[in-house]
Amino acid sequence: MHILVIGAGIGGLAAGAMLARKGAMVTVFEAQEYPGGCAATFSRSGYRFDAGATVGCGFHSGGPMDILGKELDIVWPAKPEPVAWQYRDGDICLDLSAGRDEILDRFPKSRLFWEEQSALAGLLWKLAKGGLAWPAKGPGDLLKLLRKGFIGLPASASLLKFASKTAYEWLVSHHMHHDPDFVRFIDAQLLVSVQTTSHHANAINAAIALDLPASGTFRIEGGMGAVASRLAGVIEHNDGIVLYRQQVIRIDSVRRQVVGVETSEGGAFAADYVIADLPPDSLARLEGADAASNPEKQPERLWSAFTLYLGMDPLLFRDLPSRHIQVVGSSGELGEGNSIFVSVSPSDESDRAPEGLCAVTVSTHADPARWFDAHKKGASVYRELKDAYTEKMLDVLCEQFPGARNAIRSVCAGTPVTWERYTGRVNGCVGGYPQTSLFGVRGPSTRFDNLFLAGDSVFPGQSLPGVVTGARRTVELLLQRNEKGQA
């Protein structure tokens, strides 16, 4: 069975590695010269910056990354971090850790909310173990869910009452909506983990997203890109190939069958199956369709990111309990530079920055429309917007770290336009779909019998553990289809 994978993001690599391990011939095409996509680490002027993802999640015992590592004989270069990240909003400063002590000290009335969240998340991690047959593709999947959920874990019936609630309704049920600081805190957590805030986020998605600091976060030695490199290594070790600087420009098909792909280098490759580690609208472009004419219903708001890659004097961050700081600015809605996530390279990784300095990734959610509009209007309008965003983010950083501007040695920015060019995602929409409902979510199947999606547009969505759980479903459906074809 010959499988072509378009894109060496974590979803494509995880699916490719699982299949290569099962004996499939796997060829991965990656447009960039290194793997990882949103979870890559890239070199620039003596620094090694994490492009997007910086916090290692899902590596805890029994977590999706832990299970995948054991299955593929990968020893992840992952070390537990005692404090997942620090949250700062005005005079509120909370270290988010497994015990939630500081959250409970600052918001004592939230105790029952966290007890419920913790119980829900525990169930969800158990349900997700080994993959989730969701969205169900037929009675067989429903039976599997029934067996795993309601028979194997009887307490999971309690999930039903949350399935149609928003996170905000859940806060209301605990009377926590009266505390604006708590709601802003929860909103800031949800925006980075489920791409939307409490009024829109589904309560079940929120329960697992809010569990990340409690279940444990990990530092990936050498930068987040080491995860993708290990997965690519498994594919190569199992006689597969990962081809870099090979952009797939076209998918060739006959009726409901994909027959192969064509690359920018003029190559044409035949396939039994293709896995596209892409959102559906980027895939539509490869099928020759205009993304705008993609018949799939798009959610209302898809975020892109604006990122700063800063070379800095690490003294600014000395004595902090965590290398990650989430800063919420004193004004404005979350995102758009008003809230930022800052990650500093570890002081003991000398290859991450020139001597005496550190590599810092700062990100915020950004609406892509205004960026593409500015880009169309010309270089100076685009540059002005870039400068304005950069200053806005540095202002927010300076609210908590007044010396930040003086500590900066170099600045480089990634806009939604950069993210589109870099990841191949239409409008640079990184982060996956906002997790507003468990129903109507996207599975890996496409209109072609032998083409499947992987990555964070597939349920359960964004993050390393999210895309790895989704990739398991991709592999499961592909193997089912193959068995059916052979029967």
Ligand SMILES: Cc1cc2nc3c(=O)[nH]c(=O)nc-3n(C[C@H](O)[C@H](O)[C@H](O)COP(=O)(O)OP(=O)(O)OC[C@H]3O[C@@H](n4cnc5c(N)ncnc54)[C@H](O)[C@@H]3O)c2cc1C
């Ligand atoms: C700013 C930011 C911060 C984040 N922080 C975290 C975090 O701290 N922790 C966490 O767990 N998650 C985080 N995430 C989310 C996580 O990074 C993503 O959900 C995940 O990495 C997405 O993986 P993917 O498989 O969907 O592929 P992508 O990362 O989108 O990769 C797709 C790959 O396909 C390649 N490609 C695209 N088109 C083609 C083509 N035509 N031919 C060949 N190659 C192609 C691209 O070059 C790219 O390498 C963050 C994301 C962002 C943007």
